[in-house]
Structures are given as C-alpha cells and as structure tokens.
Amino acid sequence: MDIRQYLDSTYLKTAQQAGLSDAENVEVVKAAVAEAIEENFKLIMIRPDMVAIAKQMINDAKSHVLVGTVIDFPEGKSPLEEKLAEAEKAIAEGADDLDFVIDYTAFKAGNIAEVKQQVVACTRLGRKHGKIVKWIIETAALDDHEIVQLSALIKNCVITHLCEDDYNHVFVKSSTGFYKTENGKPNGATVAAIKLMLENSFPLPVKASGGVRSYEEAVEMIQLGVKRIGTSSAKAIAAGEAASGGY
Template sequence: MTTRELSRRTAVDILGDAPDDVTLRRFLHGLPGVDAVGLEQRAAALSTRSIKTTSKKWALDRIVGLIDLTTLEGADTPGKVRSLVAKAQHPDAGDPSCPSVAAVCVYGDMVPHAVAALGDRHGDPDEGGISVAAVATAFPSGRASLAVKLADTRDAVEAGADEIDMVIDRGAFLAGDYATVFDQIVQVKQACRRDDGTSAALKVILETGELNTYDNVKRASWLAILAGGDFIKTSTGKVQPAATLPVTLLMLEVVRDWHRLTGERIGVKPAGGIRTSKDAVRYLVTVAETVGEEWLAPHLFRFGASSLLNDVLLQRQKMTTGRYSGPDYVTVD
C-alpha cells in the first residue's frame, strides 16, 4: 500500500467517509472553537513556570540540539552552505561539549552541497547525526502547479534531503477548498518516498500569520495531520507574525489530541521570530507541559531559527564564566 493510500485510510477512519470537500468541511467546522482569551492566558502562564536552577545548562543544550539551522536566501551559494554546515556541526568552536544542531535547512538546489559538506555526520539527529531539510513546493508562496510542487519535492529527495518542508496553498484553504489542500499534502508525501521504500519526513508549513484566526490554525493543523504530515510547522519565516507561543500551544494541543485518538506522535516546529534563549525556553516549557517531555527530541520538536543559536551560545558561555543572563525557568523536572 502506498503512503498516499495509507493517509487516505487513516483519514477515512477518523472522518467516517472519503476525505472530500463535504466530509472535510463537516469535520473541520465541527471542531470545538478556540477560546482565544483562554489560549493566550495559558500561554502566558506557561511562559512564567519556575524550575530548578540546575536545569539551565540542560535547557540551553537541548535548544541547540533542536534547532534547524537555516539559510533561505536568493543569494545562497555553495560556500555559504558549507559555512552553515560547519556551524551546525560545531556551533561553539571553542567548546567541544556544545552539541550539534538537529538539521540544516536549505533550498532544494543546495541539498547536494549540504550533504557533501556533512559527510559522515549526515544522519539521524536522534542518533547524533545532522539531517538535511529542504524547503519545497514553491516555498514560500506555494503559488505553483501541483506538477511543479511534486517535481520540486522529488528533486530534493533524490539529492539526499532527509526532510521536506512544504507550504500549503493558503489561498485554497482560506477559500474553503479543503480537499485540494488535503490532496496536495497527500501527493507531496508520496513524492517524499525513495526507491528503497524509505521516505523523507514531511513538515507541513501552515503559514499561521496568513490564516487570520486561531480556529483556522486549528483546522489547518488537523487537515495537515489527516493528510499524513509528520510535522506541523508554523511559518516560513517570511511572513509576520511568524511563530508565537499561543499559536504553538494550540498546535501542540492538536498534536496531543491526535495522539490520544490514534496513538501516533506528530512533530511540531515553530519557525520565525524566536531569537533569544529566554523565548526558546518558554517553548520548551510549553511542550513539556502540553504533550510531555518525550516530545523534546529532534523527531518530534524543532526550532526553525538562525539568530537563536547565537544567543544560546552566548548564554552558555556566560554560564561558564558566572555571568549568565538567561531565564530563571527552563522545564519541569
């Protein structure tokens, strides 16, 4: 059975019928509405949770190990990607105890350069390796034909990408054309399959800053998971607002509910706008309190960030000199 058929079977099991526009609309619009005030209050409360001081170093190292170090510029060159990979492998050249990041994230045409630069470090971040993630499907707009999106995905996978970060068609979603969005995710997931039967992980970018309401974020999260996404991701980083704590909390609640319903664990990736260790720690707390500390692993949680790493390294260095200026709360032990 193909990945696409498996996704459809899961959707039918949950929806009770084929995932067409009528069935998807009935399910998505039948979800309980989001209490915006309550959601924002929960996020604010989680952001002030206190914990043991001894966890600070653990938290900073954990943040490093969950980062997708990213360069997504039109001026990217093979040399820039090689420099990014060097930083990913040894974030703090002066401190060999500093962990490597989870992945490097690049455009599809830069994947071969990232794979080559990683060499034998290219591998599963849960086992000490570094993954290569590629943005695809006409990132960041998603405005292309399905044929182009699928070719974009297949090219990146064939070049060695371990993960594909796709963007949904926000125009179709906002127009209520849920079946189109669902089918595109299903087909992109099928394009993630390799000849040996393995598959690149699929992260589905919702671009929450364009979805306008928490209810839409909730519906898009459920739709992406029903269609077979392995991760749901907030943003491309090209649209503001990008990741916010309330939106990420809402997506984590969807993942929690999916796990309770099916037993399957889905990953979450907030991306864009997370620049300081203090901010990142708030996300760690939110993950631990919402879905559990087992989600604080690269196959279930990532930070999409570039500038975040620099601040975390600064805070690690300050801890060794006794001049730490980071947060007083980290995660719950």
C-alpha cells in the same frame, strides 16, 4: 536537555534577497553548514539548490547533522505535480527533511479537497523514502480559527491515509519567515499560535519556526511541547544568548 538537538539552523535567503552574488551566497550557505556541523545542530535548513552541497560537506565531515529543505517556498501555490517534482529532486540530492509550504491561499479560499490531496500525496512521497515531512501552514496569514482548522486538516489526512508509525515523522510547522505582515505584527511563531497548533495537530509533532531568537524563547517553546525550532539564530540560542534579528 541538549537544546542543539531541537534546532534546525536556517538560511533561506536567495542571493538577490541577501544582496549578494550567487557565488557569495553559496559561501554563506557553506559557512552555515560548517557552523551546523561544528555546533552539532539537529539540522541545517537550506534552499533546494543547496542540498547537494550541504550533503557533501556533512558526509565529508562524517557528521550526523541532517539536511532539510523547503518545497514550494515561500507561497505554496504551485500545482501538486510541481510540488512532487521539487520534492523528488531534493530527495535524490540527499535531503533528510522536506518542509512543504501548504497552499494556505487555496485553503482560505475554501478549496479544501485540493489542499487535502496535496497533503496526502506529498506526505506519502516523503514517507515512502523515509524522510521527515513538515507542513508549513503560515500562521501569520491565518486567523486563530484557520490555524485550528488547518492543523486538524493535516492531522486528519495523516491519520486517515498513513500508518501510525508515520505520525512522529510528519510535523505541522508555523511559518516561512517570509510572509509580509502589516503594522509590525509577528510573521513567525507566537506562543498563542503554537498552543493552537499543538492542541489541534496531536499526535503529530509541531515545529516552531521564525521569531525564536533567544535561549529563553527556545526553552519556552520546548516546554510548550514543540519538537523542533527553526531559527537563523541557532548559535546564539545554543550559547544562551539573544540574537538581534533574522529568522
């Protein structure tokens, strides 16, 4: 097993969140892209405004590393038109994977039709352009029943409105890593949440994102059945080490 081909190496901090200037943050992104190229990770996951930079670096290096970005990040509350516009810009600038934050707030409020409309329209857009689409459900904001319901909702939208050939290219993803939890509760992927997602999203694949910081944790997720792992600790995981913190 080449664990690197499961790893979406991730850097999603804004300059303000990182305590850096804009120019300094760009350099951090460039370093993350260079590391992904050197380590031959599956993908580098960065903010939309960094997609063009990452794509140029990867093309110049003649690398096969994919470029992923997040859409409507981190809360997923934007109207459908804004989600689509942000995705279209990312596609134009060379993104390979589009990781949409689902409007989990609307879902929790019972606005199911609205959520379904967003899932169908955004997934269709991504697949029309041959892109991988992932739906971040933010498991830390949901109880177990809601994780089951939302995973099944995404699955049913895809099965009903897209082709069978699309199934392997539409993921259910656990977390943004930016959700603020109380009492030190995990804000990323947990084994319990991932099991619920796997059981209720099949045949769609699952991405475990956030909280996977060691080789052993990554292997455990892969053995459960996940197809991608989003982590800021990709290099440590690939080296069989444990990282002390981060996404």
